[in-house]
Amino acid sequence: MRTTIPTRPTRSGRTGRSLVAGTGLLGLLALTACGAAETGNSGAGGEDGEWTGEVVIAQPNWVGAAANAAVAVHVLQEDLGIDARVQQLDETLAWDGLDDGSIHAILEDWGGAPEKEQLYIEEKGSVVHAGELGVVGHIGWFVPKAYADANPEVLNWENLNDFADDFRTAESGDKGQLLNGDPGFTSYDKEIVRELDLNFEVVEGGSEEALISAIQRADRDGTPLLTYWWEPHWLNAEVELVEVELPPYTEECYEDLSAIACAYPEVDLPKFLNVDFSENGGVAAEFLKNFRWDTEDQEYVAQLIQAEGMDQADAAARWVEENRDKVEAWLPEQS
Numbered sequence: 001m002r003t004t005i006p007t008r009p010t011r012s013g014r015t016g017r018s019l020v021a022g023t024g025l026l027g028l029l030a031l032t033a034c035g036a037a038e039t040g041n042s043g044a045g046g047e048d049g050e051w052t053g054e055v056v057i058a059q060p061n062w063v064g065a066a067a068n069a070a071v072a073v074h075v076l077q078e079d080l081g082i083d084a085r086v087q088q089l090d091e092t093l094a095w096d097g098l099d100d101g102s103i104h105a106i107l108e109d110w111g112g113a114p115e116k117e118q119l120y121i122e123e124k125g126s127v128v129h130a131g132e133l134g135v136v137g138h139i140g141w142f143v144p145k146a147y148a149d150a151n152p153e154v155l156n157w158e159n160l161n162d163f164a165d166d167f168r169t170a171e172s173g174d175k176g177q178l179l180n181g182d183p184g185f186t187s188y189d190k191e192i193v194r195e196l197d198l199n200f201e202v203v204e205g206g207s208e209e210a211l212i213s214a215i216q217r218a219d220r221d222g223t224p225l226l227t228y229w230w231e232p233h234w235l236n237a238e239v240e241l242v243e244v245e246l247p248p249y250t251e252e253c254y255e256d257l258s259a260i261a262c263a264y265p266e267v268d269l270p271k272f273l274n275v276d277f278s279e280n281g282g283v284a285a286e287f288l289k290n291f292r293w294d295t296e297d298q299e300y301v302a303q304l305i306q307a308e309g310m311d312q313a314d315a316a317a318r319w320v321e322e323n324r325d326k327v328e329a330w331l332p333e334q335s
Helices: 033-039 063-078 091-100 114-123 145-150 157-167 189-195 208-221 275-280 282-290 295-306 312-322 324-330
Strands: 007-009 015-017 055-059 084-088 127-144 176-180 200-204 227-231 241-244 266-274
Touching: 055 063, 055 091, 055 282, 063 084, 063 282, 063 295, 063 312, 091 114, 091 127, 091 266, 114 127, 127 145, 127 208, 127 275, 127 282, 127 295, 145 241, 157 176, 157 200, 176 189, 176 208, 189 200, 208 227, 266 275, 266 282, 275 282, 282 324, 295 312, 312 324
Parallel strands: 055 084, 176 200, 176 227
Antiparallel strands: 007 015, 127 227, 127 241, 127 266
16 A cells, blocks of 8 residues: 655654654545535434444555554444444545544554644544554565575665666666556656756656556566555565665665655554544443554455455454454443
């Protein structure tokens, strides 16, 4: 699925830097902010601690987010008896929904809307941090392992220009191609290329699906490919990629977002809730705060959805059935 580095309170309460990235698939719905506001269903905490309305979980346009949302909705419905559904929205509209209450939760945020975070968390107080998802996100530039084995020098950015001709395509002209994903992904590859004086052109692949196809084709045919890519992702279990080493990430490097010249950071991906839901959502809100799994869990469900073509609900049901101990640990105590 997906970068700006805004300053905001981190999970431990410190002030820090968070990764933002867009990674995506799963047909993004073209909704307006007004439309998003109309789709929600606000509720209130009942006397018995139950949420009396429908819980709406935002699903940004990448398959890992689909895995999170599908499992959360399944547990809300089947274990807690609470109406719940996913709403496919890009990151900016999802944050608007958190603000107005039409969206109750974002379970995986890569920081693609830093200005919204600042406005809704720091200034309006309409959104609150809900803990970490448990998945660590990382973005970088990668090449197929076979190409890296044959050309080990390519793994240092200082040597990339020596290999630019290998990566030339019709879209990149006389420069090497750095393949990106959806134009809606938030990334700083153009800035990095410019600031490091690399003889490369960033070419938008169009979608996460296009990146996957290009990676699979390069792996199958043994052709050169330099691509923006990320972890976690289910494809990493099928295709071995090797990361190109960029200058090390520092907070100072991201102080001027128009002049980034270093690697992307790693981040413990956070969750966010609408503040009213967080305070009055009863067991529904408590469960979402408790919801925490690891990269292997997410990639398993994502692979069922994307690689095996399983319906999201069915994939979630399978994982829940196989991992009842983890689910039980998330469930609030109910009187």
